[in-house]
Amino acid sequence: MTERRPVASLWIGEKLHYLNQLCLKSHVIQGHPTTLYCTHDVQNAPEGVEIRPASEIMEIDMALVEDTSASFLSNVFRYKMIRKTGAIWIDCDAFCHRPFPDEMEWVFGGHGLSGNLNCGVVGLPQNCELMDQLLDYYDNLPDYPAWWNKNQRKKYDRLPDTMSHAARIYKAERTAFGPQAFTWFAKQTGDFERALPVDVLYPVPFQLNDIFYDPYGRVEGHFTENTLSVHLYTNGTKPWWEKHEPLPGSYVYRMCEQVGIEPKKALR
Template sequence: MWFDGPLRLVDRICLSSMVATGMPVTLYTYGDVPNVPAGVTLRDGDEVLDRSLVARLVPVAKKHQVSWLPTVQFSDFFRVFLQKSGGGLWLDTDVLMFKPFAYDPDQVYFVREANGGIGASVFYLPPDSPIIGEYERLITQDDLTPNWLEFKRRVLRPMVYRLTRTAFSPSDLGITMYGNEAFRRLARRHNLFDHAQPQHTFYHWSDAQNEDVFKQVPWTFFYSDPAYLGLHIHKKTEAAQNPAAGSLWHDALQRYA
């Protein structure tokens, strides 16, 4: 999913890597996106989720997050409602793919992160999943505070805001409360957590180690070992423009730029 404006280099490279696997790739857009790689099918994002939801996700207390948080949280809702519409597996546009893979459309498909949670970058739910129902009920509420938040943020933090007479919105309660955090809590609530794929499938280099993408370190195992399917490029630093020669990202630029 992408809002108005051109794709970043990392997104163009990763989308091209998805196309190269032979798997069908659809990019849902809101507005004009002029530099979409060849082989990517474009669809109107409003077919899945009306863009008007963005206006309900604007933080009030944390004004420094206004420029980016609504889009981030909207994308968390979008990937869930994509499952409701039968749109297939969600991949973030910054997932570099190494090989094609299949998943059972009757089973959840998500991946465990290094911190023990559930990643949002690779995500699939059957259309009748109870997790989708949780979001369907939430989006009909006037208050978008999710019932899966822990007590501290669901009750105590709003109480502090009110006691200090600080205006706030649900989006001020947490960046990932509709995404990674939600998926972890809801997967446990509905006894689906143990279905998570092992971390190495898409998050082998995570956190600080993700910088290895741009360094001259061994990486050919990603392509030769069937256990590794793709890699979420979490660290989108300046190194993405000028990686070390012989690095994984240098190879990706040679393949797909």
């Protein structure tokens, strides 16, 4: 197998769910050197995934994670990781359908039905204006994100000031550190036009995420010859699937068989 571009992600916690195992291993199988930066001693990563301490990239404030979510600081981590290593960021619920082309320097795409960008899979030049503006935003948080309207600001103002500034922004708008920020700054730098079409990285709209578990769903009907990654949207999946094996015939079941993951060994 030809060695391809390195990819990397972050895991905050002690154990991977089978869906995360599936997605990480899919990149290994496609020839991508795959690194998982971890805050804890993760023992159930798939063979071929290199485990590294998250502190190599940045210190993870676990108190802030408690006030927000396990994925919150990944929004900062991904850009600092790209700047330091040059790897492509992959969310732990992004399945590698085809390998990322070596010549594809800018890797990000449109998402869902809204026309905004997502940052679940991101490749950027290590030094570019978009990276600079994103990191400056996280390092020097404004009173309110520049794109917020009056109602969003009021929502922030109603939150208790005993919470940290970052946590209040997150509670007011959960995606203010993720897709909202990425979309805004890509527009400011003129890089929005570099976005790949939705079929490349997010072929199935977020609103239809249950289709991955439906034995009769035609998931592949959303794919095209350009599809590289398939986002499985664990943050929108019904909690039932975290504790139960996928049904035979469903996309997730078939991919687990194809990649060699046993769901029953890594349920919540």
